[in-house]
Every structure is written in C-alpha cells, then in structure tokens.
Amino acid sequence: MNTFAARDSQTNLLEVTVSELSGSIKRTVETAFDHVRVRGEISGYRGQHSSGHAYFCLKDDRARIDAVIWKGTFPRLRFKPEEGMEVIATGKVTTFPGSSKYQIVIENMEPAGAGALMALLEERRRRLAEEGLFDQARKRPLPFMPQVIGVVTSPTGAVIRDILHRITDRFPVRVIVWPVKVQGEGSGDEVASAIRGFNDIPMDGPVKRPDVLIVARGGGSLEDLWGFNDEAVVRAAAESRIPLISAVGHETDWTLIDHAADMRAPTPTGAAEMAVPVKAELDAQVASLSARLRGCASRHMEHRRQSVRALVRALPSLDQLLALPRRRFDEAAAGLGRGLERTTVIKRRSLDQATAGLRLEILANRVSERRRFIGEQVLRKERCLERHMLKEHSRVAKAATALGALPARLAGQLQRERQHLTALMRQADTAVSYALIRNRGLVTGQDRVLQSLSYKNVLKRGYAVVRDAGDRPLTRAADVSAGQFLEIEFADERINTVACGDSPPASPPGAETARKRPAARTALPGEPPKQGSLF
Template identity: 50%
Template sequence: MPRPAPASNVAEYSVSEISTAIKRTMEDNFGFVRVRGEVGRVSRPASGHVYLDLKDERAVLAGVIWRSTASKLKFKPEEGLEVIATGRITTYPGSSKYQIVIEALEPAGTGALMALLEERKRKLAAEGLFAEARKKALPYLPRVIGIVTSPSGAVIRDMLHGFDERFPSHIIVWPVRVQGETCAGEVAAAVRGFNALAPGDPLPRPDLLIVARGGGSIEDLWGFNEEAPVRAVAASDIPVISAVGHETDWTLIDLVADARAPTPTKAAEWAVPRRSDLLARVVELRDRQRLAIQRTLESHRRELRGLARGLPRLTDLLSLPRQRFDAAAERLARARYTYVAQRRGELQAWSGRLRPSLLTQRTAQARERLDVVKGRLLRALAERVSRERQQLAAWAGRLRPDLLTQRTVQARERLDVATGRLRRSTVATVKRERQRLDAQAQLLRALSHKGVLARGFALVRDAEGHAVRTAEAAQALTRVDIEFADGTVGAHIEGKGQNPARAGGQRGASRSAGPAKQGKLL
C-alpha cells in the first residue's frame, strides 16, 4: 500500500495564476522601455497588426505593433533595418513568451535622414516615377555607352576591364563626384548632357547610360537620393542602368532607372554580351540551321518516294486510252467513206433536177410581182401625202394667236390660285408640326434623368457605362463614374461596407480581429 505524500506548506498556483502574476510583474517593472536592435522577421497578417523580431548578436526580442499604431508609423519596418523601439514589455500567456508592445518606432542612428528618404520616396512614387510601365528596354548591342562615375575610382577600372572581354563598344565617361554636396547636381547634369547630344555631333550620342558608384553608408550614397538626379534619370530618353553601391545598398535612383545592377561590374555585363558568347551562339544557330535544312530535305525526299510508289505506271495509264483511240480511228475511216458516198448520191439526185430554164422562169415571175408591188406602193404614197397636206391646211386655218393668248392667261390664273393654296397649306403644316415637336420636347425634358440630377441626385455607372443600382453591386467594383447635373467625376471603391453595430460587436468579442473595414467612396 503506497504511503501518502507528505504535507507541504509551499503555495500552489494554477497555470493561469502564475502566468498572470508574471505578466503583472513584467508590466510593472518594464512599463516604459526603449530598445535598440535590428529588425528580424516581419509579419503583416490580414488583421493589420505587425509582428516582428528585434535582435542583436546574442538575443531576440519578439515585438508587436497594433494596427492603430502601425497605421501612424512614418515608415514600414523592414528586415535588416536598425531601429529604436519605444513601448512596454508584456507576456503572451498562450505560448509562455514575453514580447514588447511597440508604441513608437524610428530608425537608429540616421533617424532624420531615413525619415526624409521615406518621405521623398513616397512623394516620387506618387508622381509615377517608379512605375514599371514607363521604364524602357535595354538595347541588345549598344554601339556607344555613356558612363557617369568618378574617373579616379576603382569602379571605372573594373567596368572597363569587363568591357574588354565583351562585344566592342565605344565607351564615353562623364566624370562626376560620387560623394559630397555637389554629387547630385553633377550626376543630374551628366545625364541631361548625354541626352542633349544629337546624332551627327562630334561626340556620338550614347545608346545606353550607366550611373555607377562603389558601396558606402547611407550618408555616402545620399547624393543619389536627391531629387535632381532622380528626375534627370526619369526624364532620360536614353535607357539607364543604375549600379550604385553593392547589392544590399539601394537608393532612389535605383528605383527610377530602367534597370538596377547589383554591382558596377555586373552593369557592364548587362550592357553588352560577351563576344565569345555571340560567336558561339552564331555557330550554334548555323549548325542548327544546317541540320534543320538536311532534316527537311530528307523528310521531303522520303515523302516524295512514298508518293511515287503509290502512283501507277505510265504505260498502265496510257494503255486503255490508246486502245480506245485505235478503235475510234478505225471507225472514223469507215464512217468517212460511208458519209462521202451518201453525199455523192444526194448530189447526183439534185443535179438531175436542176435546169437553167427553171431558174430563168422563176426569176421572171419574181420580177413581175415586184413591179406590181412597186406600182401599188407609189399610188398609196401619193394618196397619203395628198391627204396629210389637206388635213394640215385645215388645221392651219383654225389656229389663231388670240386663242393661244387666252389659254395662257387662264392657265396662269389657275397656277396663281394653286400657288396660294399651296403656300397656305405649307404654313399650316409647318405650324402644326412645330407644335407637335414642342410637345414632344417638353415630354422628353419631363422624362429625362437630367431633371432628377438637377434636384441633387447622382447617377452611378460602372466602367462600361451601365447603371449601378444597389450597394451590393457597387461592392464588386473597384472604380465607378458618378454623374451629377453639371458633370461626371471618377471614384474608386475601397473596402466593403459592413453594419457598424455588427462591427462594434466583433471588436468587443475579439481584440485580435480588429475593427471591421468600412467601404469608402473616393
């Protein structure tokens, strides 16, 4: 039988009690702290909160930024950025770990500089300078390449060494300072200067520009974050490759350039291909072309042989027509002799019946009949002419000028009467049609939606011009056109509508879910 456990005076806690006690102790002792560290893992779930890690070389501190605070931050925390976080230490009993609830976050060391950089980046992005649609494709084999960099640094030597191993190109170096107060102005002037060159000038116009500099701190690279070089690169008609700093460094000129190379040497490799690669590619294409032609010819040759085997022999094709031709030739010869004999017999029969006296007799009879008809025709023509002349004389006696004048006057009077009637009828018809048109116009104005708009209402249409009649239909769209009485404006639909009362209930039920998104019409 087991012995009962000895009694103890040590207090017992439940898991929730000990977790709550630790949480209260942490919050009482670390209610306000400032922590400096490097941003590690960053997570942004759909709730809008931001979860991240602050780390140094020996430890990691979990952090959370609630959505209400995250929306007010001046910059977004990114992995690898050194920051100073201000907040309070608390625990998360669900997984037995502690974390910092961040209430303010700013870059460490270069706080003002980073804030300025982020503000400038947002401004230029809003102007569309970073849009991918405006970036140009790089030429495949540029004949002339312009390089904007310092002529005394190692960057230009590395780039020229890279060009030596590649396709021959004409390199033009525009010397500038890549650090200091005059860096931004000189780089901008160099980009604009290359673009100002015209075809035919003594200095050839480049087909491609490369803006290059070695790595450095943000202060060293600040000249490439100024607006002057960024706007110059954006306005360049010549494609630009940015090769500023190392692969981990970035500047605003990298975002606006048509391509961003991780290193200056890599920019030289992107600008022109290797000559050996081009020669190898040409040889490869030549071999592939020769092989393709041989395969095509062989395929056509096999196909032709197959078709030839399927055709009948020429002798077989001509044997039957030759037999029919021979038979027809024999029948034609016999028919010819028969036809000639028949025609000869008919001719002999007709020749016995033909006599010259018969033809003379018939010709004399035809001449007599012709003379009789001629006499009759002459007498009838004389009688017709005499009769027509008498009738014409009778009509001439009945024609008088006063009769024509009287009929003309009567016709003119009838024409005047008809003209007056037509004029009155036309005026009445036009007046009646104008009244009907006015009535239709008044009805149209009464039924038109323009009158409704004039009373303060608006008509919502989608991108295809169809009317949007319900809020449910509008939630499925991203952009609509709103027509007022004095014009039309475009609007974007952001988010989805939700019952405010229901949203409030959800906030009370779950803090992590956050407030419901409200639809907003812009």
C-alpha cells in the first residue's frame, strides 16, 4: 500500500501537451524580452528569401542567436544587412515551436559606431574597385560647352540655388532638375533611379537629353552622406553614358560615387564651374582671336602684295615678249602665197593624169563583161532550181505510195490491240470475282464474331435492358424513382412503362428473405395494351 501511495504522489503534476508547453514558453520569452538591443556581427546572410524575409545570425566571440527581418520591415531599414557587418539590432525575442529554437525579430538596425561604418565602406570600396568600376579608363571627358545640364539633388536645399546661380553667372544654359532625397531611407535608390532616368531619355525626344549630369549634396556627417555610398548609386554612376560630375559634401568629404564619377568637384558650386565655361572670358577670348586673325590677314595680304610687285618688276616688257612671235608670223605670211601656187600646180598635174585613163571604150568593155557574167549566173541558178524541183516531185510520189499502204497496216494493228484488250478484260473479271469471294468470307467471319459479342444474344436467354427517358441504360434500382418513364427492351421488341411505388427497404446483412414483387399497376385509360409496370 505504501508503494502505491508513493507512486501516485509522483504523478500529481499537471499534464500538458507539447504544443501547450511550447506556447507557454513562447509567451514567457516574448513577455520578458519584448524590447531588446543586441550588438553582434552578422553571419550567414544570403540576402532576402524568395518570400521577402531575411534570415541570418548575430554572433560574438562566445555565442550566437538566430535573427529574422520580416518582409514588411526590410524596406524601412536605414542600413541593409551585410555579411560580417557589426550592428546594433533592436527588436523582440521569440521562440519557434517547430524546432524548439529562439530568435530575435529585428525591427531596427544600425551599424555599431563610426568604425563599423568605415570598415564597411572600405570593404565595399575594395570590392567595387576589384570589379573595375573606379578605373580611369572608364571615365569620359566633360563637354566643353553643354547645351543642357541635368542636376540630381534636393529641390528645396541651398545646393540647387548655388548651382543655378553659378551657371547663370558663368554661362546661362538649360538646366533640368531631377528632385530626389539626399539623406535618409531610400535616398540611394532615388539617386540611382534619377541617374538611370536621365540616361533613358531618347536623343531625339521632346525633352533633350542632358549633355552632362551633376549629382550634388551639401556637407554632413558620414551617416548623412551614407546614401551616396550605396552600391546601386555607384553602379548607376559607372554605367551612365552621360558624363557625370560628383559634388557630394565639402572638399574633405569623400563618398564612393566620387570614385565612380567622371569628375569630382569639391563643392556643388565647383561642379557648376566645371560644367560650363565663363561666357565673358569666352567673349574676350573670341574678340582677341578675331583681332589677331584680322591683323594676321592684313599682314599676309601686304606680304603677298609686295611679292607681286617684285615679280612684276622682274617680268620683261610687252614688246620684248611679242617680238619673236611677230617675226615668225611675218615670215609665215610671206611664204603663204608661194606655197599656194605650188600646191595648185601639183593638184592640176594629178588631175590630168587621172583624166587620161578615163575613155568611153574602156567603160563600154567593162559594162559588157559585167552583163555577160550576170547572164551566166542566171542560167546556172535556173538549172539548179529545175534539179531541186525534180527531186521534190520524186519525194512526194514516194510519200503518196507509203500513205496508200498505211490503212492496211493500221487495220492489222487495231485487230491485235482489240484481242489483247479482250484478254485483259477476262483477267480483270476473274480477279474481281476472286476478290469478292475473299472479302465476302472475311465479312461473314466478322459478322459471326460481332453476333457472338452482341447483347441481343443475352436478351434471347431471358434477360431485358431497362432504359430511362434519355435512352440511357439503368443498372441499379436506386436510379429508378416513382413515376419515372422507363423503356424495357426484350429479345423481340421494346415496351414503355412507368415506375410506381416506393423502393422496398434494404434487407439486413445475412437475411435470406426474398423480396416480394408488388402487384402490377392497372393500366390507365388510353395507354397501349403492351405497356405495364416494372415493379
């Protein structure tokens, strides 16, 4: 009895389930640690999960704790988590009953001091430099005289007023301002989107694409300028097809966009001075160059004029130049009359020689010879034509003889073709008869198989098929309701009937009592005599 009492005393504790125990622990932990600040190093961070949540660990030299940032909290973080970053996380501790683990749900996160920010900044600068985003070969020269300048900055600060004032003083051009946040959450994404937006403006669109971009912000602490150290901003600046000037902070402030930009300005005002030249200086320079050009042209013309005068003095007079040609002309004019007389004598002598050979007797003999030659040619052509005509007459006679014997040959050949066609027709009739007999046998065999598989043979053995009004077969009594129109097919014909009465109750298991068939319903007036009730 004492043994049983002791055993009962050990079971006086309240019995709970595993889920109840896990829920009690979860409520206890969340109540005791509903708001904590934890300092540690981020470990195992692989970015956001496909669900949008982020899972990683916070650790120090002796312990570690699981951490989670929910999807709705992640966009509100001022600093995004990175592997190896030392942070101070604010949130609450909770448990995960599915694996008996506890974790901290982070609601806010910040780097653990300026040293951590500098270490993170240096590590990011080194990684981007290894990718070649800061190479000097990527940087482009600024246009000397841009027509449109794009400015990415806050529209309400003093920076934009300084830039516009300096551009107006130096060289007034068109300025397009893309307003962004330059500090706080989401500032880096807005600056990157603005840079890419300016680059996406088409060259021939209604809004002219800027020739140079200025990304500007006033001075501030490292945390204030942190948005310009964002990796998205650096990559957008490096990918920009428009030359970009970085003017973030004061001269001593350096951000990662300064390394990726094509030119770094110490101040926003300095960026405006780099973007455009001084119009007054250009006007003075153009006036000076114009004066120098006019003086140079005047001196050049005077030098050419002196050279022409020297050349004119060295040239001989007009009489000296024409003396020799005039003498040659006089000598040629004096010999022209004598040459014409000699040429006339020579031509007359040649004409007399040619006239001596032209006599009437010679011309008559030549005409007679040509007439005799033509007559011989005509006789020769006539004889050739007669021989050709005789040859053609003989060929036509032979062809007529051959055509006379053609009907006899055609009649014999037609008789042979008719006999061959008759033989082929007899062979075709025989082949068709054989094919009909073979196909009739195949059809007869298939019909016997079909008849053996037909349900009508089953009906001949005393069975019947019951169909509903839609001509669908009914296989169960449960499918039949009172007053339903039915059609029963026997081996010889079909009859129509109407179901009446309720279905009999189901027999209990093991019962051997037979169901009694209800009496047939009395036929209604006007119904066909062969119709009846199935039940």
